[in-house]
Structure formats: C-alpha cells, structure tokens
Amino acid sequence: MPVFTHREFDHHExxxxxxxxxxxxxxxxxxxxxxxxxxxxxxxxxxxxxVDDALTDVLRLSKGMSYKNAVAGxxxxxxxSVIIADPSGxxxxxxxxxxxxxxxxxxxxxxxxxxxxxxPQDADILAENCDFIxxxxxxxxxxxxxxxxxxxxxxxxIHAAAKHVWGRDDLKGLRVAIQGLGATGSDLARQLHEAxxxxxxxxxxxxxxxxxxxxxxxxAVAPEIIHAQPADIFAPCAMGAVINDKTLPEIQAKVVxxxxxxxxxxxxxxxxxxxxxxxxxxxxVVNAGGMMGASTVIFATLSRRDSIERIEGLYxxxxxxxxxxxxxxxxxxxxxxxxxIRKIASARQAKAR
Numbered sequence: 001m002p003v004f005t006h007r008e009f010d011h012h013e014x015x016x017x018x019x020x021x022x023x024x025x026x027x028x029x030x031x032x033x034x035x036x037x038x039x040x041x042x043x044x045x046x047x048x049x050x051v052d053d054a055l056t057d058v059l060r061l062s063k064g065m066s067y068k069n070a071v072a073g074x075x076x077x078x079x080x081s082v083i084i085a086d087p088s089g090x091x092x093x094x095x096x097x098x099x100x101x102x103x104x105x106x107x108x109x110x111x112x113x114x115x116x117x118x119x120p121q122d123a124d125i126l127a128e129n130c131d132f133i134x135x136x137x138x139x140x141x142x143x144x145x146x147x148x149x150x151x152x153x154x155x156x157x158i159h160a161a162a163k164h165v166w167g168r169d170d171l172k173g174l175r176v177a178i179q180g181l182g183a184t185g186s187d188l189a190r191q192l193h194e195a196x197x198x199x200x201x202x203x204x205x206x207x208x209x210x211x212x213x214x215x216x217x218x219x220a221v222a223p224e225i226i227h228a229q230p231a232d233i234f235a236p237c238a239m240g241a242v243i244n245d246k247t248l249p250e251i252q253a254k255v256v257x258x259x260x261x262x263x264x265x266x267x268x269x270x271x272x273x274x275x276x277x278x279x280x281x282x283x284x285v286v287n288a289g290g291m292m293g294a295s296t297v298i299f300a301t302l303s304r305r306d307s308i309e310r311i312e313g314l315y316x317x318x319x320x321x322x323x324x325x326x327x328x329x330x331x332x333x334x335x336x337x338x339x340x341i342r343k344i345a346s347a348r349q350a351k352a353r
Contacts, residue, residue, distance in 0.1 A: 037298075
C-alpha cells in the first residue's frame with residue numbers, strides 16, 4: 001500500500017496497519033499531527049469495500065481532526081482510526097478489545113473515541129484494556145451520550161448561519177433537511193424541533209426515520225433525494241463526500257451546515273458552493289462540539305456545564321469565519337483551513353525551538 005504517495009497523505013506523522021490473528025482484526029490508525037498535543041479522534045467501524053477505501057477515509061478524517069482541534073482551541077492534535085468490519089457482527093466486542101491493545105501500545109500519542117459504528121458503550125469496552133479512551137458511557141449519567149455535545153455544536157452552527165444569512169436570532173419556521181439520523185443527527189433533530197424548525201429527514205434505517213417522524217413531526221424522504229429538498233438549511237449528518245459534482249447542482253438550501261465529516265468531496269467544492277450563493281459552515285468547525293465537550297478527560301476535569309459553555313462559544317467562531325469569507329470573497333472552507341494551519345504551524349515551530 002503506497003501510503004506516502006496516497007492522494008490523501010498530508011505529511012501524517014504515523015500511519016499504522018493493525019492486525020490481530022485471533023480475531024482477524026484489520027484496522028488502521030492515522031496520526032496526522034501532535035504539534036498541539038496528543039492526537040485525538042474517533043474510532044470508526046465500517047465494512048469498507050477495500051483497504052484503500054479505509055485508508056482514504058482514515059487519512060482524510062485524521063487531517064480533519066487536526067484542523068478541528070486547532071480551530072476549537074483545544075490542546076490536542078489530530079488522529080483517527082478505522083476498523084474494517086460490520087459493526088452489527090457478533091464478534092464486535094472481541095475486535096474492539098483487540099484494537100484497544102494497539103492504541104495502548106502507542107502510550108498516549110493517540111486517544112480514541114466514539115464514531116460511526118462505535119457507541120459510548122463500545123468505548124467502555126475499549127477502555128477495559130486501554131488508558132487512552134474518551135467519550136465512554138461510564139463518564140456520564142445514564143441517558144446522556146457524548147454525541148449530544150456534537151449535536152449541540154450543530155445546533156449552535158445553524159443558529160450562527162441563520163444570523164449570518166437572514167439576520168435571525170431564532171429558527172422558527174426554518175426548514176432543515178437532515179441527512180442521517182444516528183445519535184448526533186437524531187439529537188440535532190430534537191434540538192431543532194424544540195426551537196421551532198420544520199424538519200425533513202432521511203436515513204438508510206427505516207426505524208430511525210420512523211422514530212424521528214413520530215417524535216418531531218418530521219417529513220420523511222428517500223436518502224438519495226434529501227440533499228435536493230426545498231429547504232432553508234441542508235444538514236449532512238451521515239458519511240462524507242456528500243457535496244460533490246452530482247449533488248451540488250441539486251442543492252436548493254441557502255445554507256449547508258451539518259455534522260458529517262469531510263462533507264466536501266474535493267476542496268474545490270467549497271468554492272463551488274460559494275459561487276452558487278450557498279453559505280457553507282466548514283464541517284470540522286461545526287462538528288467540533290463533540291471534541292470540545294468530551295475530550296476534557298484528556299487534559300482537564302470533566303464538567304458537563306463547562307463543556308456546554310465552550311460549545312456555545314462556537315457561535316462567535318463560526319460567525320467570524322462566515323463574515324471573513326463574505327468580506328474577502330473567498331470560500332469559508334479556505335478561511336477555516338488557514339486558521340487551523342496557522343495554529344498547527346506555530347505550535348510546531350515552538351516545539352522545534
């Protein structure tokens with residue numbers, strides 16, 4: 001596997017291919033940067049069609065984590081991991097335990113957390129054999145998930161975008177199309193419903209859709225057309241690369257603000273959104289709420305109240321990015337990238353002195 005020449009390789013510090021013969025674990029850990037602190041980011045379990053697909057995902061995601069943590073002002077670098085497996089399989093717990101031993105062997109250079117296919121309860125399993133796990137269910141009271149921190153970041157980002165685009169301080173009557181109703185997407189739906197927004201939703205799982213429709217009076221549509229709905233805001237909350245050459249011309253919303261990672265299939269799609277007059281809230285900025293809320297176990301004392309206050313502070317950060325983009329005529333994605341790159345480069349230079 002030609003990692004160094006891979007199209008998504010971005011001077012990553014480490015890329016580890018991990019295997020366990022007893023469980024047939026196949027996983028990859030990518031540490032993009034530790035300039036600002038230990039690399040931190042979720043562990044995703046997904047049945048990737050190929051190892052190259054998994055490598056592409058983990059390289060992109062780990063870079064995004066470096067940028068996310070930098071813009072959020074966290075003393076953390078960026079890392080990510082993937083386990084190539086079906087999360088509904090019977091051997092999941094054994095795979096998680098085997099994977100956690102590889103994380104432990106890194107001695108704290110990388111901290112793992114929840115992601116698609118890995119729940120807070122799964123994080124508890126990871127922590128059985130590893131000291132470097134956060135977002136555990138055991139860290140919070142029953143009924144609360146660290147995914148709610150991520151959803152709050154999305155809710156805050158939508159508020160900021162509504163202020164920027166329409167000068168509004170409320171969300172009443174705004175129509176939001178949510179793609180993906182996992183733990184974060186469904187909690188975002190709850191918060192938006194409570195704020196008076198109208199919802200149109202889609203997910204590949206019928207049960208998740210029916211639940212949100214019953215709870216919040218949402219309209220359900222097929223997953224393949226959710227991005228094209230006549231809505232004010234499109235909120236991608238599933239897998240990445242949803243903004244691409246095919247979908248972008250079909251988007252009717254004036255704002256794209258969601259919780260999925262790597263929403264732009266290619267960097268040029270940020271400029272393409274801007275050219276169409278669509279305001280884009282960079283994904284790794286708006287979905288930083290999860291890290292801001294749950295990662296404090298790495299460097300401070302957990303406090304749910306303090307975490308919520310920090311996440312709500314994303315409002316000003318997002319407004320600043322959007323206003324800078326409008327005033328400069330440049331894509332918001334480029335503005336956010338430059339903020340992150342400057343912070344990482346400054347930290348790297350300070351370490352080298």
